[in-house]
Amino acid sequence: MSDMSNVSYDDFAKLDIRVAKILATEPIEGKSKIIKGLIDLGNDDKRDVIIGGAQYYQPEDLVGKTVIVIANLEPKKMAGVESNAMLLAADVDDKPFWLTVNEDVPLGSSIK
Template identity: 90%
Template sequence: MSTITYDDFAKLDIRVAKIIATEPIEGKSRIIKGRIDLGDDDQRDVIIGGAQYYRPEDIVGKTVIVIANLEPKKMAGVESNAMLLAADVDDKPFWLTVTEDVPLGSPIK
């Protein structure tokens, strides 16, 4: 495993967000389209993996941790403007979250 410097880590804008909407993507069985709320009127579309394990409606309302400053990427006709962080267990994502109510958009350091 390679290492990064603290300066590299500090470039990441990691924040708390809430999944506010989801929908299936026609013809795709492993990803869904989601919308997240980062607070302060900052809502973004994202691609969410794990559709083979989770129904879109089951993850609405979940508080998650995202990288907010990742370069946008277009997949399946959807531009993803953040990345949800998850533990990966046998290709199944387990979304990283917080254990208490934290304001949306709060930075992770």
């Protein structure tokens, strides 16, 4: 068990967790662990994101994947790219395994 403190339900409820699809990816010059991605959250909401795990996945391997993202995370700029969401993943020995859904779920659907 980790040493992380509990989070209140009110704090959790502030997170906008949604279904998205990775539309495009590209390497970032000089970076071996991150790539630039473009995700679709439905309703014409497309965003640039930074995707970790580039040492394990080729950029083209991620295109078309349906993933789970935190859509209202404060933007962060890395390697000249502003990331406007965060993909959620299980972390196994520092390798990300992207969280997804089993069935066709409309893009932008809320995770609660």
